[in-house]
Amino acid sequence: MARYIFITGGVVSSLGKGLMAASLGALLQARGYKVRIRKFDPYLNVDPGTMSPYQHGEVYVTDDGAETDLDLGHYERFTGVSARQSDNVTSGRIYQQIITRERRGDYLGATVQVIPHVTDAIKAFALADQGDHDFILCEIGGTVGDIESLPFMEAIRQLRNELEPDQTLSVHVTLVPYIAAAGELKTKPTQHSVRELASLGIKPDILLCRAEHPIPESDRRKIAQFCNVRPEAVIPALDASSIYAVPLQYHGEGLDDEVLRGFGITDAPAPDLSRWYDIVDRYENPEGEVTIGVVGKYVGLQDAYKSLNEALVHGGMANRVKVKIKWIDAEVFEQDDDAIAAQLEPMHAILVPGGFGERGSEGKIASVRFARERNVPFFGICLGMQMACIEAARSAGNANASSTEFGPTDQPVVGLITEWMTAEGLQKREAGGDLGGTMRLGAYEAVLTGNSHVSGVYGGAARISERHRHRYEVNAAYREPLERDGLVFSGMSPDGLLPEIVERPDHPWFIGVQFHPELKSKPFAPHPLFAGFIAAALRQSRLV
Numbered sequence: 001m002a003r004y005i006f007i008t009g010g011v012v013s014s015l016g017k018g019l020m021a022a023s024l025g026a027l028l029q030a031r032g033y034k035v036r037i038r039k040f041d042p043y044l045n046v047d048p049g050t051m052s053p054y055q056h057g058e059v060y061v062t063d064d065g066a067e068t069d070l071d072l073g074h075y076e077r078f079t080g081v082s083a084r085q086s087d088n089v090t091s092g093r094i095y096q097q098i099i100t101r102e103r104r105g106d107y108l109g110a111t112v113q114v115i116p117h118v119t120d121a122i123k124a125f126a127l128a129d130q131g132d133h134d135f136i137l138c139e140i141g142g143t144v145g146d147i148e149s150l151p152f153m154e155a156i157r158q159l160r161n162e163l164e165p166d167q168t169l170s171v172h173v174t175l176v177p178y179i180a181a182a183g184e185l186k187t188k189p190t191q192h193s194v195r196e197l198a199s200l201g202i203k204p205d206i207l208l209c210r211a212e213h214p215i216p217e218s219d220r221r222k223i224a225q226f227c228n229v230r231p232e233a234v235i236p237a238l239d240a241s242s243i244y245a246v247p248l249q250y251h252g253e254g255l256d257d258e259v260l261r262g263f264g265i266t267d268a269p270a271p272d273l274s275r276w277y278d279i280v281d282r283y284e285n286p287e288g289e290v291t292i293g294v295v296g297k298y299v300g301l302q303d304a305y306k307s308l309n310e311a312l313v314h315g316g317m318a319n320r321v322k323v324k325i326k327w328i329d330a331e332v333f334e335q336d337d338d339a340i341a342a343q344l345e346p347m348h349a350i351l352v353p354g355g356f357g358e359r360g361s362e363g364k365i366a367s368v369r370f371a372r373e374r375n376v377p378f379f380g381i382c383l384g385m386q387m388a389c390i391e392a393a394r395s396a397g398n399a400n401a402s403s404t405e406f407g408p409t410d411q412p413v414v415g416l417i418t419e420w421m422t423a424e425g426l427q428k429r430e431a432g433g434d435l436g437g438t439m440r441l442g443a444y445e446a447v448l449t450g451n452s453h454v455s456g457v458y459g460g461a462a463r464i465s466e467r468h469r470h471r472y473e474v475n476a477a478y479r480e481p482l483e484r485d486g487l488v489f490s491g492m493s494p495d496g497l498l499p500e501i502v503e504r505p506d507h508p509w510f511i512g513v514q515f516h517p518e519l520k521s522k523p524f525a526p527h528p529l530f531a532g533f534i535a536a537a538l539r540q541s542r543l544v
């Protein structure tokens, strides 16, 4: 049976628990263990799919079609283990399940309560699908003391009682703030947080203390004494030079040793961290620099494009260059034509990412036009590919070309997908249906045209599988006129009905994809589309 590591957070939010869980997972994996990381989100949404990116950051999509928390992206990037639906649960999903059962009469007249019904459902989720994993890391969203996370804390308390004593471990992430006026680090918030956790019946085994300044040995001992842990189990977690340096840093502070000790494991193999040294070296010692303009809507919050940001960095690692990203608000272009050239001219490549809704769409279309006319490398992702097709139709004289997502149009170059094939059979959707969980989600295959640019990018592959999240689709009825005008449909769904990839053979690098390749890129295995795109940007940088 797997061993369980429960990760909670205290004092403040945004301590980077997700990154911490991902890093610990990577360190255990480097010792040859099989790990899986799960996220428990206490909010009442069934999943983050319907939440605004401003509220929740990016929605991370798994192969099996789940819309999940962006922390699952960290987990997957750091461990290479593909996340699944069963790796993310919310209070909303648990309540939905319980209430559906209650309405069916499954509880046989019993009173349905938080304890035991909700806590049982949380425990069942934690224990499900263990496979042959050595460690399952469970990160609890939110901060200890939140009302909504109480059932999760209670479930952990129960699990720690029910599983074997050496089968679970509690890691608590806290903040040790620096008070400039006093010139001191303060341990009191950590003490309070641990007390709060203890009042819920959970005694932490390891404290991971985020701090901006090194924690002196005396403070480390003080925290240990007041919080009832060994001094070695107080792990300082200082800000790292990059997220990819975090596993090495935590290893240096003894985190994985302390975790193994906590489980009583004395014969663990030494970790092989060579791939981490390699990527940190690539990241920290670039041999050049490119600037990529990302023209989107949610540019005020980088978490909204988390995976995209990382995939661009990976593309940089593949080419040993630093990638500077200029986040450009597409709406700026809608108001002022001159702004387009002024903002885009310094860019070595242009990317239009995924997005929803009409706002900013004219600015995105204008960016596609700029990239096409000026021969600047262009990468369109999901909505970005749709905008590339609308731009192509308009430039070919179809002035009304649009998407039905933006309102009624008599030239629906992009329209609602109402039917598509899945492994489970035909999926059907109607306009005006539920918004949650009803998009074309998860892994679907695409068949690539031989000799196309994109098949070359994928190393000559004839078929690929990528993750999707969209409700609209380029209308295949426009394929012929668009191809006549130079936009080639070089990837289609296996049934030949849904356009998956477009490209321009007469352009240095112009590719639009209906899927989200950024979700599968890893620092150790940069996605070929991002590696190719950054290579094209590098060539462009040498021209200008």
Ligand code: GLN
Binding pocket: 353, 354, 355, 356, 357, 381, 382, 383, 384, 405, 469, 470, 471, 472, 473
């Ligand atoms: N809004 C578009 C659609 O639903 C694109 C979605 C996306 O970019 N993820 O098809």
